[in-house]
């Protein structure tokens with residue numbers, strides 16, 4: 001079997017090797033659109049479930065809106081249409097007949113949802129309106145890569161309407177915190193949160209907040225985003241409500257989303273030269289049992305113990321798989337499950353069984369240990385927690401080690417070129433400096449971190465004028 005390209009040799013190639021070899025996705029006949037294979041989809045479903053639970057716990061209800069958007073809707077919001085125009089797919093004909101009004105395949109659903117909202121909302125009693133949809137969207141991208149950037153992708157988009165600005169602000173942040181919590185607790189991904197600069201915010205939003213993770217190649221990648229939309233969309237789509245004093249008011253809105261890109265994020269944050277590493281909480285398979293035997297007598301004994309162990313682990317709530325394929329060697333299976341990122345592997349052979357033992361190997365550290373048969377369920381249950389915790393700590397250590405505080409532009413350029421990661425640097429707030437830094441280094445402001453808000457001191461890394469804020473710079477996916 002061909003070797004996986006090492007990360008250090010060619011990170012992009014490593015990524016594509018993992019996608020193919022771990023059986024996550026396949027290319028399709030339509031350029032830029034991927035086929036998500038069962039193992040990749042099971043992973044997405046586990047993330048989806050973890051997020052959907054959180055969304056519902058906030059009192060949000062799921063709904064579904066049409067895939068097609070009338071041209072007039074999209075054209076209503078100028079800033080919004082400009083932001084998406086180059087990637088919009090347009091439908092002009094049905095059969096031979098030309099449509100009276102063109103339709104667009106949704107790149108996002110603000111416009112079609114808010115047209116409906118204008119009919120649903122009449123009074124302050126209808127607020128807040130809290131709706132989320134799980135859907136596919138289409139943006140015709142020039143350069144695509146499975147999960148990280150695809151023409152069609154899956155996501156959730158939440159769209160809420162509030163009576164006051166303060167409430168919309170609070171909601172925007174609470175959704176960002178929801179993503180941060182999902183990233184940390186379920187995906188074992190540490191993120192830095194903050195607001196986007198004007199240049200990087202969502203088209204039509206008042207402001208955008210984001211969670212930024214750091215990939216193993218030193219590039220930033222978004223892991224959930226939440227926008228305060230202000231009153232612009234409400235004005236455009238005629239969403240109004242009568243307040244307690246019988247006065248007509250414009251409401252405030254938010255939208256927030258997370259897409260299948262998160263699967264790509266998971267790969268580039270945790271993966272290594274051996275393949276995927278999936279945190280136990282969202283792993284489609286948490287533990288795999290591999291039987292080892294030579295003779296028919298050994299096979300019978302080993303198989304009996306394996307079946308017993310499988311039942312015990314299921315009983316303990318572990319997503320376990322018994323790999324009883326007879327055409328593959330144990331060595332082949334070890335390799336394959338390691339590649340697929342399964343957190344725990346249990347090796348069951350006659351020599352260990354004679355001592356009432358099996359061997360347990362963990363994917364995160366590579367550590368192998370003999371344990372007593374009676375302790376398999378309790379050990380695996382403990383490992384689920386320990387691996388989850390360890391993966392987060394390792395990722396956090398990497399992020400911290402690769403975050404540099406920089407005061408000198410020459411040093412900034414050198415780091416981005418030779419050893420990329422997050423760079424904390426002063427910024428004057430001028431979009432010109434931001435654009436020039438991007439043109440010269442390809443690094444952009446990933447966010448203006450909340451953690452450093454109001455802490456700006458010294459000068460702008462580019463123009464040397466007084467810094468008004470600290471920016472988190474990086475090259476990005």
Ligand SMILES: [Zn+2]
Nearest residue numbers: 428433460463
């Ligand atoms: Zn400047």
